[in-house]
Amino acid sequence: MRHHVYGQSVIHNGTIPTICRQCDMRCGIEVGVESGRIAKITGMKAHPQNRGRLCPKGSAAVDTVYHPERLLTPLKKNRNGSFDQIPLEQAMEEITERLAAIGEKHGRRSIAAWHGEALGFAQQEMYPRRFLHALGSPNFLSVNSLCYVSRYIAYRLVQGYWNACPDFSNARCILLWGTNPPVSHFTFMQPIEEAKRRGARLVVIDPRSTEIARKADLHLRPKPGTDGALAWGLMRRLIQSGHYDKEFVSRYGAGFEAAAAYADQFTIQMVSAATGVPPEKIEECGSLIVDGRFRTVNYVGVSLEHQENGVNTVRAIACLGGLIGAVDREGGDPWPESLGERALTLYDELPLLDQEPIGVSEYPLLYDFYKECNTMKAVEAMLGKGPYPLRALIVCGGNPVNTNPNTAKVAEAFSGLELLVVRELFLTETTALADYVLPAASFIERAELHIYAHYQWVSMSRRILQIPGILDEYAFWRDLAHGLGFGNEYFPWQSEEEVNRWLLEPTGITPQQLRDHPEGMEYKTVRYEKYRKQPLATLSGKFEFASGYLQDLGHPALPVYEEPYYLRNRSEDFPYLLISGARKREYLHSRYRNIPKLRRLHPQAEIELNPADAAALGVRDGEDVRVSSEIGSVVLPARIVGEEELLPGMVQITHGWEGQGNVNRLTSDTITDPISGFPLLTSVPVRLEAVYGGGDSTP
Ligand SMILES: Nc1nc2c(c(=O)[nH]1)N[C@H]1C(S)=C(S)[C@@H](COP(=O)(O)OP(=O)(O)OC[C@H]3O[C@@H](n4cnc5c(=O)[nH]c(N)nc54)[C@H](O)[C@@H]3O)O[C@H]1N2
Ligand SMILES: Nc1nc2c(c(=O)[nH]1)N[C@H]1C(S)=C(S)[C@@H](COP(=O)(O)OP(=O)(O)OC[C@H]3O[C@@H](n4cnc5c(=O)[nH]c(N)nc54)[C@H](O)[C@@H]3O)O[C@H]1N2
Ligand code: SF4
Ligand SMILES: [Mo]
DSSP: OOOOOOSEESSSSEEEEEEOOSSTTOOEEEEEEETTEEEEEEEOTTOTTTTTOOOHHHHTHHHHHTOTTOOOSOEEEOTTSOEEEOOHHHHHHHHHHHHHHHHHHHOGGGEEEEEOGGGOSSHHHHHHHHHHHHHTOOOEEEGGGTTTHHHHHHHHHHHSSOOOOOOGGGOSEEEEESOOHHHHOGGGHHHHHHHHHTTOEEEEEOSSOOHHHHTOSEEEOOOTTOHHHHHHHHHHHHHHHTOSOHHHHHHHEESHHHHHHHHTTOOHHHHHHHHOOOHHHHHHHHHHHHHHTTSEEEEEOGGGGGSTTHHHHHHHHHHHHHHTTOBTOTTSBOOOOOOOOOOOOOTTTOOOGGGOOTTTTTOHHHHHHHOOBOHHHHHHHHTTOSSSOOOEEEEESOOHHHHSSSHHHHHHHHHTOSEEEEEESSOOTTGGGOSEEEEBOOGGGOOOEEEEGGGTEEEEOOOOEEOTTOBOHHHHHHHHHHHTTOHHHHOOOSSHHHHHHHHHGGGTOOHHHHHHOTTOEESSOOOOOGGGTSOOSSSSSSEESSOHHHHHTTSOSSOOOOOOHHHHTOOSSOOEEEEEOOOOTTOBTTBSTTOHHHHTTSOSOOEEEOHHHHHHHTOOTTOEEEEEOSSOEEEEEEEEOOTTTSOTTEEEEOSOOOGGGOGGGTOEEEEEOTTTOOEEOSSEEEEEEESSSSOBOOO
């Protein structure tokens, strides 16, 4: 790939250790600089997260940073709908003026920001949260409306913390629900392999036969969306045999009796009928858990929250974790302690609850627990169907016109805004609708703190490159805040490096220490079973099998199992079941299709289907299939997978492809989890038709 080299590296020749923040793994990397230009990226051996390894996208960061199509100049949409290049100062001035005018006209809460996955879930996200509250708008929107916060809510309700820090290395049994770490979290693999070598048993629960499922001692293939029934069946098995953590449950549990009574109906036969998993496999899973109890990891992936029964499914799995002794145990799911850094957000100082954050009345938990406005509701508000209109939006590090469900509706909503600003590295389907596109700084051009709750570890990344005319995220929000008159009070720091110093001050760790230890440092030794000395961080301080808080909101107190949408609404018109979003190594959502060496590995969007279904449709490998849902329709070439990979009647499309290839033209924004508002992105009922010959068919 031909590189356009620009910007000045902080050194001329040598190697700079830092952190890759292209995805949330945040691997330690060594950036090799030659003649002022980044030449090579390799893994940092001393970093506990990746221990020297990299995924294919890690080294490809060089190709992103110097990509010939990278945006280097602000763009402004003209009357003809095309873009003109304008100077950065002019862009910032005009955006500031237009925000002020929209705030005057519609009220400041009509202004929102939307954060994507590319900027992460920590420091970069706190800048727009701070900015909006200082401005007077509570409307922070983000990818968190469809990634991880349902799991977070579920685990917070049950045990007070999300179990995102599985201690694979010390586990005797590892339960993985709907996750394929060799592809999505490759840094999990080293500790999982180590545990397996020491005799730990691996159980994978996934309707597809995946790379991790093929390494498992036991692979259960429930029908999508039925994991809740399986979790209740396993709870029943443990309760009835008396093989559960009785001391934990009796001392620290609340609502156990009600849960045990409810579990009673989940006999092996009933669970087998609900999930399609053979009874002997459920029995074997129960035995492996009993053998591994007190040292069992119980980890849940994203696909379970992409169902409309997601929160309760994950709550049921969390309850199972309490019975097997996973809570805050070595070899289980430790409860991470925080670094104690300062908070950038203003939720205590300027809560703005009187301003009615969008979605708060429908999904109060999303806001209560995570201060997150629901993006599906926000799209409606942009279309004039909310409690009040949203009129201006600033998007950073995301491509929602591709990645949110029902993209046609997202595009319509974004097109009708009075102001859409998008900060990006490249032109995307979202920038196409913008009034202003601002070139953004990549992770190589930012300096931020990275906290790894797993190891209670903190690292600080370095700004390696400075490209003239490009503001990093902090500087962007700082300059807007100053333009709007509240910069001195709320954005007083000159640079992100100054922010880092301020954030770290109460921790006793200095930026200099972190510069001296680029791999980072442990901030607190990991301790276990802390619930013996301090209450769990739930509302009652107990491990909550039943939630009074949910009951008060009109939901069942127990994490009851409800059949997934497609089973409750069986339709002759949509007889196949679409799973979307199985990750591919080469891509992150809509990113990296423009990197030739990654694109070659996976050149096009496709629909994966079982050989029997392909035969019934009369479709051969590579031939086009029309896929239709209640929402829309796309045409994609078929990729016929091995007989074992997908169950008959089930198809898979990975998200992130543009236009016709985009599975989010099929997904629904209105079939949502009643507790979190998360949309149904997987288990979508669809119809398939061969485009040439073949014709319609049912499985
Ligand atoms: N159907 C279906 N849809 C899904 C999913 C699914 O499983 N199925 N998964 C969902 C999940 S879990 C997630 S997290 C979302 C992700 O959805 P998004 O948050 O929209 O993520 P990306 O598509 O990766 O978009 C990131 C954008 O940020 C830009 N970018 C990259 N680096 C930077 C940077 O440093 N600064 C700035 N300002 N911009 C940058 C990239 O060029 C890219 O256009 O997708 C969701 N959508
Ligand atoms: N290479 C790469 N890595 C990524 C990403 C990426 O886009 N590319 N995205 C990152 C992000 S933001 C996220 S959120 C994570 C997601 O990563 P994970 O949470 O690990 O999820 P996946 O690896 O996509 O695996 C989801 C699996 O769930 C299965 N599944 C679908 N429906 C069900 C169901 O109802 N029950 C069960 N038990 N299984 C089901 C699917 O078959 C699939 O194999 O990956 C992260 N890592
Ligand atoms: S997994 Fe890959 S892209 Fe993600 S942080 Fe690590 S090297 Fe970077
Ligand atoms: Mo995600």
